[in-house]
Amino acid sequence: MHKVFVILRKEFSEIVQQRILLFSILLPPLLFAVIPLVFLQRIGNGSRASSLAIPSLGGLTLHEYTQGVLGTAFSNLYILLPMIVPSIIAAFSIIGEKNNRTLEPVLATPVRRWQLLTGKILSALLPAVIVTWISGGLFIAELAIFTDANVVSHVVTAGWLMLFIACTPLLGLIAVAIMTAISSRVNDTRTAQQLSIWGVIPVLGLILGELSGQFELTVLVAVIATAILIPLAILLTWGAAQLFQRETILTRWK
Amino acid sequence: MNAIETNHLTRAFGSLLAVDDLTLAIPEGTVFGFLGPNGAGKTTTVRLLSALIAPTRGSAAVAGYRLGEQNEAIRQSVGILTETPGLYDRLSAWQNLMFFAELYDLTAERAASQIERYLHLLDLWERRDDKVGGFSKGMRQKLAIARALLHEPQIIFLDEPTSGLDPEAARVVRDFIKALRTEGRTIFLTTHNLPEADELCDQIGVFRSRLLRLGTPATLRAGMFGMGTQVRVSGDATRWIETVRVLPFVHDAHAEDGVLSVSLDHPDDQNPALVQALVNAGAQIRAVEPISHSLEEVYLELVENERQAAAVSR
Numbered sequence: 001m002h003k004v005f006v007i008l009r010k011e012f013s014e015i016v017q018q019r020i021l022l023f024s025i026l027l028p029p030l031l032f033a034v035i036p037l038v039f040l041q042r043i044g045n046g047s048r049a050s051s052l053a054i055p056s057l058g059g060l061t062l063h064e065y066t067q068g069v070l071g072t073a074f075s076n077l078y079i080l081l082p083m084i085v086p087s088i089i090a091a092f093s094i095i096g097e098k099n100n101r102t103l104e105p106v107l108a109t110p111v112r113r114w115q116l117l118t119g120k121i122l123s124a125l126l127p128a129v130i131v132t133w134i135s136g137g138l139f140i141a142e143l144a145i146f147t148d149a150n151v152v153s154h155v156v157t158a159g160w161l162m163l164f165i166a167c168t169p170l171l172g173l174i175a176v177a178i179m180t181a182i183s184s185r186v187n188d189t190r191t192a193q194q195l196s197i198w199g200v201i202p203v204l205g206l207i208l209g210e211l212s213g214q215f216e217l218t219v220l221v222a223v224i225a226t227a228i229l230i231p232l233a234i235l236l237t238w239g240a241a242q243l244f245q246r247e248t249i250l251t252r253w254k
Numbered sequence: 255m256n257a258i259e260t261n262h263l264t265r266a267f268g269s270l271l272a273v274d275d276l277t278l279a280i281p282e283g284t285v286f287g288f289l290g291p292n293g294a295g296k297t298t299t300v301r302l303l304s305a306l307i308a309p310t311r312g313s314a315a316v317a318g319y320r321l322g323e324q325n326e327a328i329r330q331s332v333g334i335l336t337e338t339p340g341l342y343d344r345l346s347a348w349q350n351l352m353f354f355a356e357l358y359d360l361t362a363e364r365a366a367s368q369i370e371r372y373l374h375l376l377d378l379w380e381r382r383d384d385k386v387g388g389f390s391k392g393m394r395q396k397l398a399i400a401r402a403l404l405h406e407p408q409i410i411f412l413d414e415p416t417s418g419l420d421p422e423a424a425r426v427v428r429d430f431i432k433a434l435r436t437e438g439r440t441i442f443l444t445t446h447n448l449p450e451a452d453e454l455c456d457q458i459g460v461f462r463s464r465l466l467r468l469g470t471p472a473t474l475r476a477g478m479f480g481m482g483t484q485v486r487v488s489g490d491a492t493r494w495i496e497t498v499r500v501l502p503f504v505h506d507a508h509a510e511d512g513v514l515s516v517s518l519d520h521p522d523d524q525n526p527a528l529v530q531a532l533v534n535a536g537a538q539i540r541a542v543e544p545i546s547h548s549l550e551e552v553y554l555e556l557v558e559n560e561r562q563a564a565a566v567s568r
Contacts, residue, residue: 102340109357110329
């Protein structure tokens, strides 16, 4: 048992020394502790449940509304999913290549930078988009089977559908670009994934904004979100491409 | 024609001058040894010449292509064994090689034929479907060499090819390098194994951020320590020092433990006269041998001189 504590002590001392990692570990729980305060306070101050009304669920019966709330909560996870899955793949892909030093022989071939980067991006992005869309399709089917008919049309709105279809690839691309940047500087996947939480925070804000009734996920909101995500994805991908230069990989990647 | 030519090739990383003003010409079909201590800039030089990184200044031509202008053509023309093999552990030997063969634009048929050829040559054919993660260090090194040769490059960079290998595996690799030379390929070899460099290399460059000395193993020895003859005599050899010093072709002589060491320019031509002089003086000759300095002695002397010169200049 003593050796278990010896190892634990070593592991914790390594974590504590990496301040960004430490902050990334503490931030999500902190957020999850603070955010419910907003919801709970609103419920506590209001006398009716509808003081926390989700606009898109207006006009439903209490039973349908309950199903709708759960359905909406889960539907918003599909906006997170395309950021989580490619991050995992990209982290293992890039950090694995760094640690095993397999990139240099590849760079020594006539392969062009855009070919290498495109291959890397698509290897993370395609599985993420496919599994997200399949999973989302299953979710819609489950809604149709297990909830009241009225609920599906209130959860799977045009705005949500547009966001789900159009923004899944964009969010995936953003996640891959961020993970490429992170992976070029860290040497273990655990750290990389912890740091990638920063990229998820804005998306969390969008989700929580809808759940707290701050706005409704309409087609207009989806169009605006898409219009913001497109240049952001292009910019971050360009940034990742700068990190994928032969010279940078060989001399600056730690 | 030269396979590799560099002209004041320089690479700096901030204030650190990793490669300083390298100028050399390596003829086609030779094995060129690039020796230097750890951190000397050997790997940086290899990366420069294989168009992986750009020079800070200077120029180079590799396989007739200009560095910086025809980098893709250079990468197509060279093969490189990197310091670590860099193979994909979860793929089989065959899959690893096929991946790289396709990156070198080999057709599927040509790739299969080349992979089969080199796996046979390097005695890895039976393990072609095994995951590389289960390979020994020697097997990985051989597989990485096969990878460097798939596209039949005329210039091959081998960065420490026998490092960490057992004697048998190292012998296989050295024999393979000799075979490549007979095919007319140019091999740029970095190594810490000085006997290996002595055995394999037609020309050697001793390098420590800059080129300290360039030549064949023999000229390097002669240039550093001169040439000479050792004469083993009966009795006290110091008796004969003056006898040989008066000879016009002798630069210097000293004696130790019954051995007379004589510095000469042309031992092959001058030894008969040397021996005759000693015999005429009454010496009893027991053996006559050339003075031989190892490449290690040359290398250590050069590097130490450089270190001292660098310390003085600071």
